Structure formats: C-alpha cells, structure tokens
Amino acid sequence: MLDAVLEERTRVVRRFTRFYTGRLGVLREGLLDSPFSLTEARVLYELANRERPTATELGRDLGLDPGYLSRILRRFEEGGLLERARSEADARQSHLALTEAGRAAFAPLDRASREQVGALIAGLSDPDQRRLTEAMATIEALLGEAREPRAPYTLRPHRPGDMGWIVHRHGALYAQEYGWDETFEALVAEIAATFIKDFDPKRERCWIAEKDGEIVGSVLLVRQSDEAAKLRLLYVEPKARGLRIGRRFVEECIRFAREAGYRRITLWTNDVLHAARRIYADAGFTLVKTEPHRSFGQDLVGEYWEREL
Amino acid sequence: MLDAVLEERTRVVRRFTRFYTGRLGVLREGLLDSPFSLTEARVLYELANRERPTATELGRDLGLDPGYLSRILRRFEEGGLLERARSEADARQSHLALTEAGRAAFAPLDRASREQVGALIAGLSDPDQRRLTEAMATIEALLGEAREPRAPYTLRPHRPGDMGWIVHRHGALYAQEYGWDETFEALVAEIAATFIKDFDPKRERCWIAEKDGEIVGSVLLVRQSDEAAKLRLLYVEPKARGLRIGRRFVEECIRFAREAGYRRITLWTNDVLHAARRIYADAGFTLVKTEPHRSFGQDLVGEYWEREL
C-alpha cells in the first residue's frame, strides 16, 4: 500500500519531467537567432556569473564532456569572448573570464531569456506568480544537492514607508552603538530622499530584508556614474545578525550591478564598522583610500572601498 | 517597484529552469545503455500511452521535426516495434500502435525511469514527498496550456477500513436505488474480503476517491488470469456525480493494467446501471455477452464487457 503511494508520486514526478522537458524545448527556441547552441549559452551564462572558474569546474557543474567543453572554450577564445589566465596555484588549470566582447555577446542572450520568462509569468496574476516561484523554490530545495536550510528571512524591493524606517533605524542604532549625533540621521535622510526622488529602476535598487513580517535590514545600490554603482546604507538589525543577511545584501548588489551594466561598485564606510568591513572584504572589495574626518560629533576614519565587476 | 518584483520572480524561474535542465541531464543518463535516444524514448512513451495517434499529432505535441519523426517511425517499423494502419477517415494519415515487440522494448525503459525517479523521491520523508509532488502539480497547472480546473477530489490507494465502507455503501445505495436485497451486499463483502486476503500489490489495486476529506467513490482492479484483469466494484456517491470520478477510475485502471502487464480488462455489470455502462463504452470497452439472471431479489440482465490493452 505504501508502494502504491510511492508509485503514484513517481508518476507525478515523471509527468512533471515530461512537461518541463517540453517547456524547455520552447524556451530553447529563443536561441535560434543567436549564434550559440544551448550548451554554449549555458557555458556563457556560467562564465558571466562566476568568479574566474576553471574548465573542470564548469564541466563538472554543467555535466559536459571535457573535450567538448575544451573546444567550446577555444572557440570563445578565438572569437575574443574569453580570456584565460594560467592559474598560479596549479599550472594545469586556467582561470576563465569573459572579455568585454564576451559580456557584450552574452547580454542580448540574457536579455532575451529574461524577457521570454518575464512574458511567461507576466500572464499570471500576482498570487499565481507567487505560488509558481514558491513551488519552484520548494522543488529546488527538495531535490537540490546543497540542501541548504531555507533562509529564515525574505528580501523584497522597497515600498512606500521603507525609507522612513531606514532613516529612523540608522539614526537610532548609530547613536546608541557609536554615539553619533543627529547629523548622521540627517545625512541618511538626505540620501534616502535623493534615492526616492531620482529613482531609476533600471540602474538602482533597494532591498529590504524581512523576518517574521518585520523589517530587519536594508541596502541601496545607486548610480554614481555610468560606470560605477555605489552601495549605500547597508544596515542589519542587531537582533537579525548572524543570519548572513549583510553578505546576502552585498551579493545581491553585485549581481544587480553586473546586470545593470556597471563596471564597478564603490562604497564609503568608517573604520569603526568592523562587521561591515569584513563583509566588504570577503565579497572582493578592496580598500582604496582612507581619510580621517570629524563628523556626527566624532573623530572618524572614512574608508573608500571598490570592487571591479 | 513592481518591475523589481517581476524581475526577482523571473530570476527564480530562470534559476529553476537551469536547475531542472541539469536534473534532466542526469535522468537522461538512464538511457545510455538502451538503444534509444532521448527523443526516441519520448516517442515510444507517447506511443505506449496514447490511443493510435497519428504522426502529426505526436510531432506537434513533442515539438519534433516531421522529417525527423518520420524517420524515427520508419526505424521503429523496420525493427518490428510499430504497426501503422492507414486511417479510414483520411488516407494521408496512419494510426500508429506499438506491436508486442514494441511494448517489450519499451517496458525496461519505462521500468528504469520509474525506478530512477522512485529512488530519487524515496530519499525524501513522506511530507517532503508530498510537498514535492504538490509543487510540481502547481507548476504544471500554472504553466500548462490546458489550465484545466484542479480536480475537486483526490484519489488514493485503500487503507484499513475502506473495504468496510465499500461494502456498506454498495449495500445501501443499490437497495435504495434498485431495490436489491442483502444478498448483493453479501456478494460485495465476499469480493472485498477476497481482495484483502489475496492482495498482490504488483498486479492489483484499489482506488478510493475523497472529496473534502470524505470518501465518495471506489474501484478495484484484480487479477483474473495472467492475461486478464477484472474491474470490480466501481462506485461513486450520488452527491459526487458529475465530477467524472467514474471516468477517472476507469482511466486509472486501464493505465495500471497496462503497466502491470495485462493484455485486457474484463468486467461484469448489469443493464440497469446506465451511467456505468456509458462510462465503459466511452473508455473503449465492448459488450461481449449478455445473460439474464435472477439475483439480489430481482430479474436482471448481466453484461460481460472487455477491453484490449
């Protein structure tokens, strides 16, 4: 009898697999007018979204034959899409990275895919969209290797009222923990106001973290120049620390900045903010300048960090 | 801001698509030691699970090039796996059907796939399995063309206590609607008892339909001989009629009987049971014999129906 239950479930999974195989066939048609095969596109995607991977790494994760992958990479290199840098740790390996031309070749592919999927789900009502994405996340969590515990918080874009919360919490917490005066809150308020006033959804973004229905963190990514994005107002509530929300915020900023076409991200912080500095360093930012200053009623050392994309 | 939500959801869908592409690659490996390509296996599957489809039909649903499909079918035919019967309605078309050898070639493929998927989900806890299948059903319902409204009832295998319910309801309803006496209930009780006593999960099955947590129907498929399965005790509560539960029961029986290796299904009913007769006829059963008899305190005409698989 148990058997029968498992069998029925097996049937559902197989039917779904057949169903999604068909869907993938449809999605693949988007590649028809591009010069890339499906596999090449998958490789391009990984190259664009990883940090200098090696060939073996890609082959393993995508399940590709090493010989086949080798040829694909050679073609990319000959087309000027790819650069290889011999690994210093192991001379057999090369670290792979897309060139400017590589990114340019990938961009339309990526956009087409986004638009296609966007059109697909745009036809669904808002609750249906949510059900869809939740169901997909469920499947991934259940069948994925990683089995990483579901994040106990959620990220979302900003909504009316959020900026006020950001100003309020920055003001309160920095006063309490570091003794900064109200001029800091004024600075935050100005940043927030500017963000709302000049908000460009294509190139700027705010993330709000929520836990148990309550806001517990924020970060802004704003346009500094065509080339540079600036990360601002990274904040995590003390009671939500340890969930790696800060790291997640920075990852999201990097990903978004790449997609938005920036070449680098900059940020300004102060040396007393140890936790934040650690996160920036781990995410690949480097300290480019320090500058002592007197602000917020304190003697501080401002730091300028940057990261190439 | 809305944009940002849609974008985030698009990302989830794309990530899931990439994830499932990888999964499919793994599942495809099951075909490596078979003589069939993935596409051939898909075609075989459809041939085994459809009623005499035409080539165009298959090509459309599987998204295949007609020329390519034509060749695949020719190969199958040359290998003795497939028979074509020129359509009487349209001489350009042929109706396709697997031969005995075709079924034999498909069986191990099908079994391997079932086992592979079974092993995959057997590693999950019972509630996780349920979440998985529900999530998959959700996705299919949301992205599927059909958009058929979700069935307002559920099917499940039998559990302790179900047989009693079946006996009870058969006795009560047939007495009320047709005036049959208690000897009918005795017959049902005997069938139920035998089913439980000799139950062979590989070749026999009971389905219980539930609606709003309440049992509303039943059907049994039992072994009559190695070649023949017998459909018994098809029952749907009056208040659940119109949901096509009866048709669904018969479909499930046919599907299961095929998988279990039967060559035909037989059943016995009475001419006064109009609704049931209609369902059997629509499902491809034919009346092979009628026999007047006096049973259950009534003069009745018994009917023997059969369907080849």
Place this chain on the structure above:
DNA sequence: CCTAGATACTTGACTCGGTCAACAAAGCCA
C-alpha cells in the same frame, strides 16, 4: 628526490541526432 598514478586539459576521429528544403499524395473549399 624520484616514481607511479592521478588530474587538467587538448586533440583527432567519428557518429548520429536533428534541420531544411523539395516533393508526392490526399483532402478541403469555393
């Protein structure tokens, strides 16, 4: 320090899955 075996690719050779265009036969429609 040296050697045997593993690892990270690379290359040659090949197959066959899949595409495209042209065509025959039959049906549909006015």
Place this chain on the structure above:
DNA sequence: TGGCTTTGTTGACCGAGTCAAGTATCTAGG
C-alpha cells in the same frame, strides 16, 4: 474542377556531442 492546405516522405547536410589517446602538471609514498 482547380488552387491551396495538410500529411507524411526523402535527400542532403551540419554540427553537437562522444570516445579514446596523448601531453603537461601535480600529488603521494617510499
């Protein structure tokens, strides 16, 4: 009846993907 569509077939072709052998490099063990 005749033009247009549909169903399926065939020839010609390409390139995605596989397999096996080879080279350079690394690692582990004596």
